Amino acid sequence: MTDTGLPVGGSPLQQRLAAAAVELFYRQGAIATSVRQITEACGLTPGALYNHFESKDELLYTVVRDIHLRLESVLTAAVGAVAGDPVAELSAIVRVYVARHSDHRETARVANREFPLLTGAHYDEVVAIRRRLRDTVVDVLLAGQKKQVFDLVGGDDRTAAVLTALPILDMCVHISEWFHEHRPLSHAELEARYVGLALRMAGARTH
Amino acid sequence: MTDTGLPVGGSPLQQRLAAAAVELFYRQGAIATSVRQITEACGLTPGALYNHFESKDELLYTVVRDIHLRLESVLTAAVGAVAGDPVAELSAIVRVYVARHSDHRETARVANREFPLLTGAHYDEVVAIRRRLRDTVVDVLLAGQKKQVFDLVGGDDRTAAVLTALPILDMCVHISEWFHEHRPLSHAELEARYVGLALRMAGARTH
DNA sequence: CGCGTGAATGAACGCTTATTTACCCATGAT
DNA sequence: ATCATGGGTAAATAAGCGTTCATTCACGCG
Numbered sequence: 001m002t003d004t005g006l007p008v009g010g011s012p013l014q015q016r017l018a019a020a021a022v023e024l025f026y027r028q029g030a031i032a033t034s035v036r037q038i039t040e041a042c043g044l045t046p047g048a049l050y051n052h053f054e055s056k057d058e059l060l061y062t063v064v065r066d067i068h069l070r071l072e073s074v075l076t077a078a079v080g081a082v083a084g085d086p087v088a089e090l091s092a093i094v095r096v097y098v099a100r101h102s103d104h105r106e107t108a109r110v111a112n113r114e115f116p117l118l119t120g121a122h123y124d125e126v127v128a129i130r131r132r133l134r135d136t137v138v139d140v141l142l143a144g145q146k147k148q149v150f151d152l153v154g155g156d157d158r159t160a161a162v163l164t165a166l167p168i169l170d171m172c173v174h175i176s177e178w179f180h181e182h183r184p185l186s187h188a189e190l191e192a193r194y195v196g197l198a199l200r201m202a203g204a205r206t207h
Numbered sequence: 208m209t210d211t212g213l214p215v216g217g218s219p220l221q222q223r224l225a226a227a228a229v230e231l232f233y234r235q236g237a238i239a240t241s242v243r244q245i246t247e248a249c250g251l252t253p254g255a256l257y258n259h260f261e262s263k264d265e266l267l268y269t270v271v272r273d274i275h276l277r278l279e280s281v282l283t284a285a286v287g288a289v290a291g292d293p294v295a296e297l298s299a300i301v302r303v304y305v306a307r308h309s310d311h312r313e314t315a316r317v318a319n320r321e322f323p324l325l326t327g328a329h330y331d332e333v334v335a336i337r338r339r340l341r342d343t344v345v346d347v348l349l350a351g352q353k354k355q356v357f358d359l360v361g362g363d364d365r366t367a368a369v370l371t372a373l374p375i376l377d378m379c380v381h382i383s384e385w386f387h388e389h390r391p392l393s394h395a396e397l398e399a400r401y402v403g404l405a406l407r408m409a410g411a412r413t414h
Numbered sequence: 415c416g417c418g419t420g421a422a423t424g425a426a427c428g429c430t431t432a433t434t435t436a437c438c439c440a441t442g443a444t
Numbered sequence: 445a446t447c448a449t450g451g452g453t454a455a456a457t458a459a460g461c462g463t464t465c466a467t468t469c470a471c472g473c474g
Binding site: 029031032113153154159160163164166167168170171173174177178184185189190192193194196197200201203 | 320360367380400
């Protein structure tokens with residue numbers, strides 16, 4: 001199963017347009033990318049886009065939402081596979097995030113940088129997904145704290161868990177900002193190191 | 208000494224224009240902000256901007272560069288004040304970063320989000336500052352590793368130090384993305400928790 | 415064969431953009 | 445008193461934007 005991290009729904013041409021849009025959004029941002037550029041990348045003229053998407057905004061929404069949903073689906077699968085063991089759950093979360101933000105950093109970066117451009121219900125929907133993603137980590141940390149396998153900085157309340165979850169996610173998400181293929185580091189090794197960092201941040205008991 | 212984190216050089220009107228630009232760039236991004244909006248915020252018409260800046264691009268460059276230089280100056284002062292003690296140096300770095308990215312998060316966010324828009328020599332100059340900022344952290348980690356007060360994840364080479372410095376900076380920098388005043392947390396407490404996290408990540412010996 | 419349909423086209427729309435230009439007016443110096 | 449100048453304005457410019465429109469083209473079905 002090859003997983004490019006790109007949106008998968010819709011007709012073949014919708015997929016090609018979405019892929020071209022992601023590529024361009026990644027390189028120059030969504031605002032600076034014109035409908036002309038997107039369609040030209042598919043060998044079409046501007047008007048053709050409107051046979052497949054309602055507007056440029058709806059294309060952006062589709063792309064950003066699908067990337068988020070895809071991450072969520074991969075994440076819940078990975079966490080579910082080791083349910084009940086907070087250390088394993090946190091490790092799985094970090095591995096998924098690192099993989100997606102180094103391997104598919106174009107899509108990841110587009111989703112994270114451009115989602116604030118969405119408006120109204122579209123924005124709310126994506127923000128809700130992001131909150132669910134964050135809460136997944138918070139819940140794992142709280143469960144680990146309760147089982148005394150974690151020792152969070154700043155106490156054992158929810159605030160402490162949030163203020164540990166956010167930095168963990170921040171450091172993983174922003175791999176996509178600096179990761180370049182020429183770095184002499186395999187993805188597996190990067191995952192291992194970040195898992196180590198996250199476990200330290202959570203105060204995981206070393207045994 | 209009130210420090211807004213805003214650019215300070217230039218004539219009074221240049222400062223007002225720069226401050227208005229930062230405010231607008233923060234809320235809607237530099238590309239989506241028009242010269243009209245910037246000058247209107249100062250009670251002027253668009254053409255007036257060109258009496259004080261060569262172009263919109265040069266205004267962006269000035270703003271972004273000055274914010275970076277200001278952070279660098281504050282940072283080197285804070286590190287220099289505790290030179291020789293890696294734990295204190297790392298703590299000072301994190302405190303400066305947390306303070307600037309929660310207290311002055313408008314300027315911080317503008318600098319971090321918009322700097323890729325710069326081109327040519329302007330871009331190179333800002334990237335050079337950012338590299339110096341990063342290397343400051345790397346050097347502190349390496350010094351601490353050598354003195355055996357740190358125990359880095361992944362060994363004691365420079366790669367291990369870089370791969371610890373980047374996550375530490377990432378988590379600090381991106382406070383500006385989620386920090387809102389209504390969070391029930393004082394800046395001092397946020398600093399303390401982030402210092403705790405960073406020391407854990409560096410494997411600081413607890414004594 | 416002829417028709418319906420989905421999809422692409424090229425041209426135009428109305429609007430906004432950054433920037434330039436010509437002009438005007440106050441201030442301060444000679 | 446005169447003049448230069450810095451800094452403002454309104455207006456013009458050229459380009460680009462997202463989007464719409466009438467038209468055409470190619471294809472599958474009765």
